[in-house]
Amino acid sequence: MPAFGFQLNGRPVTVDSWDPAQPLLYVLRNTLGQHGPKFGCGLGQCGACTVLLDGQATRSCLLPVKSAAGHAVTTLEGLGTPEKPDVVQAAFIAEQAAQCGYCTNGMIMAAKALLAKTPHPSLDQAKQALAGNLCRCGTHTRILRAVMRAAEGRA
Amino acid sequence: MPAALSRRELFQTGGALVIGFSLRVKLSRAQATHGDGGAALTKPLDPSEVDSFLAIHADGSVTVYTGKVDVGTGLRIAVRQMAAEELGIPVERIALVEGDTGLSPDQGGTGGSTGLTRGGAEVRQAAATARQALEKLGYRPGGDIGSLIGGRRFNLKVDPKAPLQDPANYQVVGKPLPRPDIPGKCTAKGNYIQDFSLPGMLHGRVVRPPAAGAKLLSVDESSIRAIPDVRVVRVANFLGVTAPDEWAAVRAARELKASWSDWQGLPGSEDLERHVRESPVERDQVLTKADADVVAPAAAKQLSATYFWPNQSHASLGPSCALADMRPDGLTVWSSSQGTHGLRVSLAKIFGLPEAKVRVIYLEGAGSYGGNGNDDAAADAVLLSQAVSRPVRVQWMRQDEHGWDPKGPQQLLDLKAGITEDGRIVNWETQMWLPAATAGTRPFLGIDAAGLAQPHGQNAGQIAQNGDPPYAATPSPKVTVHWIKQTPLRISNLRAPGKIANIFAVESFTDELAAAAGVDPVAFRLRGLRERGNDPRALAAVERAAQMIGWQPRPSPNPKAAQGGLLVGRGFAYMRYKQAENYVAMAMEVAVDRAAGSVMVRRVACAHDCALVVNPDALRNQIEGCILQTLSRTLHEEVKFDHSRVTSVDWGGYPILRFPEAPSIEVALLNHPELPLLGAGEAATAPVAAALGNAIFDATGVRLRRVPFTVQRVKAALA
Numbered sequence: 001m002p003a004f005g006f007q008l009n010g011r012p013v014t015v016d017s018w019d020p021a022q023p024l025l026y027v028l029r030n031t032l033g034q035h036g037p038k039f040g041c042g043l044g045q046c047g048a049c050t051v052l053l054d055g056q057a058t059r060s061c062l063l064p065v066k067s068a069a070g071h072a073v074t075t076l077e078g079l080g081t082p083e084k085p086d087v088v089q090a091a092f093i094a095e096q097a098a099q100c101g102y103c104t105n106g107m108i109m110a111a112k113a114l115l116a117k118t119p120h121p122s123l124d125q126a127k128q129a130l131a132g133n134l135c136r137c138g139t140h141t142r143i144l145r146a147v148m149r150a151a152e153g154r155a
Numbered sequence: 156m157p158a159a160l161s162r163r164e165l166f167q168t169g170g171a172l173v174i175g176f177s178l179r180v181k182l183s184r185a186q187a188t189h190g191d192g193g194a195a196l197t198k199p200l201d202p203s204e205v206d207s208f209l210a211i212h213a214d215g216s217v218t219v220y221t222g223k224v225d226v227g228t229g230l231r232i233a234v235r236q237m238a239a240e241e242l243g244i245p246v247e248r249i250a251l252v253e254g255d256t257g258l259s260p261d262q263g264g265t266g267g268s269t270g271l272t273r274g275g276a277e278v279r280q281a282a283a284t285a286r287q288a289l290e291k292l293g294y295r296p297g298g299d300i301g302s303l304i305g306g307r308r309f310n311l312k313v314d315p316k317a318p319l320q321d322p323a324n325y326q327v328v329g330k331p332l333p334r335p336d337i338p339g340k341c342t343a344k345g346n347y348i349q350d351f352s353l354p355g356m357l358h359g360r361v362v363r364p365p366a367a368g369a370k371l372l373s374v375d376e377s378s379i380r381a382i383p384d385v386r387v388v389r390v391a392n393f394l395g396v397t398a399p400d401e402w403a404a405v406r407a408a409r410e411l412k413a414s415w416s417d418w419q420g421l422p423g424s425e426d427l428e429r430h431v432r433e434s435p436v437e438r439d440q441v442l443t444k445a446d447a448d449v450v451a452p453a454a455a456k457q458l459s460a461t462y463f464w465p466n467q468s469h470a471s472l473g474p475s476c477a478l479a480d481m482r483p484d485g486l487t488v489w490s491s492s493q494g495t496h497g498l499r500v501s502l503a504k505i506f507g508l509p510e511a512k513v514r515v516i517y518l519e520g521a522g523s524y525g526g527n528g529n530d531d532a533a534a535d536a537v538l539l540s541q542a543v544s545r546p547v548r549v550q551w552m553r554q555d556e557h558g559w560d561p562k563g564p565q566q567l568l569d570l571k572a573g574i575t576e577d578g579r580i581v582n583w584e585t586q587m588w589l590p591a592a593t594a595g596t597r598p599f600l601g602i603d604a605a606g607l608a609q610p611h612g613q614n615a616g617q618i619a620q621n622g623d624p625p626y627a628a629t630p631s632p633k634v635t636v637h638w639i640k641q642t643p644l645r646i647s648n649l650r651a652p653g654k655i656a657n658i659f660a661v662e663s664f665t666d667e668l669a670a671a672a673g674v675d676p677v678a679f680r681l682r683g684l685r686e687r688g689n690d691p692r693a694l695a696a697v698e699r700a701a702q703m704i705g706w707q708p709r710p711s712p713n714p715k716a717a718q719g720g721l722l723v724g725r726g727f728a729y730m731r732y733k734q735a736e737n738y739v740a741m742a743m744e745v746a747v748d749r750a751a752g753s754v755m756v757r758r759v760a761c762a763h764d765c766a767l768v769v770n771p772d773a774l775r776n777q778i779e780g781c782i783l784q785t786l787s788r789t790l791h792e793e794v795k796f797d798h799s800r801v802t803s804v805d806w807g808g809y810p811i812l813r814f815p816e817a818p819s820i821e822v823a824l825l826n827h828p829e830l831p832l833l834g835a836g837e838a839a840t841a842p843v844a845a846a847l848g849n850a851i852f853d854a855t856g857v858r859l860r861r862v863p864f865t866v867q868r869v870k871a872a873l874a
Contacts, residue, residue: 100227101340138783
């Protein structure tokens with residue numbers, strides 16, 4: 001079976017996949033036990049599966065595992081823990097910015113990518129950065145507050 | 156993931172189970188190891204017993220069992236708060252088990268905003284009974300509850316007269332305590348059904364037909380020969396695949412060649428309104444009858460209007476998922492169903508098992524907002540598990556959820572009324588065309604396809620409520636429902652069933668009357684409320700929302716609407732949910748781009764009275780969600796179908812609200828701790844569409860009477 005090597009949350013991993021076109025999402029969830037990225041549409045439309053690929057917010061449901069080979073993948077697991085959350089995670093928790101939470105992974109990963117490029121976004125910039133991420137529960141205003149809070153460095 | 160516990164360990168470690176979220180998985184894992192359908196569990200489940208709701212452990216921690224489930228709604232913290240208040244212990248000492256038919260009492264499905272009004276209230280009464288008993292043993296709040304009864308049962312009936320804590324002395328209820336599930340959800344530690352797996356499990360996918368009523372003619376298994384370890388399961392017209400590897404199952408379902416019969420039994424969504432009006436009516440029902448002997452004063456103007464609401468999807472962000480383990484000695488199902496107890500009864504009947512041999516365990520999924528595809532996915536998983544004699548996880552794909560979830564019903568309303576010279580409502584009449592409820596539970600897709608016997612009921616919830624205005628009218632308004640037996644798509648309850656569309660019609664039409672009278676819409680409503688009942692809570696809600704948005708009294712439309720290339724306006728709506736529960740008033744500011752047809756909602760102000768507030772922050776989260784989700788339903792959402800099938804099967808065909816459209820939202824909670832609490836998962840949805848339509852009218856002078864207010868529709872209306 002073909003093997004593919006990449007960095008996962010700073011550690012080198014090698015995974016087998018019978019199909020080199022298998023989306024990275026399934027490899028992350030089923031082979032590597034990463035449950036942060038979620039299956040939402042498999043079409044790149046909703047953002048629930050977002051990971052960082054070399055720092056860029058990327059839809060793992062569309063990315064073939066072979067295209068991840070040699071790159072650095074960061075998942076929600078790679079940011080922090082309930083006890084020691086990363087600054088964006090901490091801001092989401094402080095703002096209670098989730099209802100069902102199924103989209104939360106994508107929101108936090110998209111916010112990480114935004115803040116890496118634009119550390120002090122305007123509210124409009126935050127809205128635009130999240131425009132491709134869908135939330136069905138209607139948590140938009142809290143998520144935006146959390147992103148602005150993280151940008152201010154308030155945990 | 157925590158290691159599996161044996162059942163013996165499970166019951167011995169009760170005291171260690173204070174972290175409620177690992178508890179559920181441990182229980183499920185333990186169950187997975189044993190796979191007995193739950194028959195051997197001996198915990199009481201009878202809702203008349205205290206022990207059915209509460210277990211007090213030796214270390215003083217408590218496990219609360221509830222049949223209601225948290226679907227992202229905050230029930231988990233609120234039920235804990237209600238139990239903690241009565242028991243006099245910190246909320247952190249309480250673990251919660253939700254919706255596990257082997258452990259939780261049946262408290263009815265989670266719907267209709269009954270999570271706290273029934274679920275929480277029953278737990279609270281059990282806790283009050285427990286405290287009464289503990290006090291006889293010398294217990295005082297803050298005392299050592301574990302040494303008094305830890306590890307033992309109360310063996311007590313719930314005492315409906317056990318005194319509850321005085322709201323004036325509440326320590327825990329009313330506090331904005333953070334939800335315990337959110338840190339896990341932000342750090343990949345959420346225990347979603349989609350994340351759950353069983354040893355030896357196979358991944359399953361179902362191949363749905365290209366037309367809703369098509370029959371399976373043939374299957375060419377050679378078409379997926381190249382995909383490893385796939386098994387094709389065919390039971391009559393049910394077609395599915397299983398594989399140890401999930402991607403193999405996905406590809407196999409996608410690439411399997413099957414031929415199906417032609418079927419064209421749907422009217423098409425383009426012509427749905429006419430189809431509904433011409434559908435055979437099963438029976439007419441007069442809900443509220445005009446007083447026969449009251450003669451209405453003469454109307455200066457007569458108005459009539461037709462409003463229409465299309466089918467909408469629950470459109471869960473994560474498609475439905477379920478696991479089933481069918482064994483000779485019983486069936487265990489893991490599901491995000493909002494009614495695990497009901498699902499258990501249905502599955503037992505269909506598969507010919509005694510109910511005691513079927514256990515359904517709730518695990519949280521993506522928000523469902525009513526009866527989405529979750530129950531169907533569970534039935535799919537059982538069919539596949541039975542066929543392959545292995546535990547099977549079924550994950551619906553995006554097109555399955557959008558295409559096949561049972562839909563919110565279409566609603567057609569005709570309204571007419573007159574307005575007198577002095578601006579009073581006369582001869583109000585509402586007629587509704589609604590799909591009739593029929594006996595029995597909703598059929599499962601997979602079970603029908605497999606040709607197994609099952610009930611074929613139809614029920615979308617209490618969809619005829621709020622068809623009459625809450626304002627003074629002479630004579631009192633008449634509401635007639637024309638119940639239609641046949642409806643094109645399978646339907647189910649979708650958040651605030653029926654009320655959003657009914658209030659859209661009633662509160663838009665109220666605005667039409669106010670405009671015809673040349674009266675300010677808020678003043679019109681306030682007078683109508685004063686002259687009918689003069690309920691101070693209704694008046695308070697209306698006045699508060701108006702004040703929050705900075706409402707300037709004047710009739711609509713806005714004489715100074717044109718501002719910087721846009722048309723701006725404000726709208727108002729008020730309702731009392733089910734005419735008996737929450738009072739919600741809502742005001743909105745919008746800007747309409749006439750050329751583009753786009754509607755931008757700038758501000759929303761909401762005054763919300765659900766009597767006792769258990770957790771104000773969790774409540775605000777729900778209210779904000781109600782507002783944003785219903786803006787989405789009003790602006791964007793309509794299920795499209797042709798003569799064979801639903802065609803809006805992804806987020807392109809069925810768009811929802813996006814971040815750039817999110818307005819600023821201000822919510823005022825009108826708290827009444829002295830009054831019995833009312834559910835709050837739905838009520839704030841109900842006035843949203845009307846407030847938005849009224850704001851667009853104020854901005855443009857054009858009345859929109861059909862949802863969604865898409866760019867194309869707004870553009871056409873303004874042309």
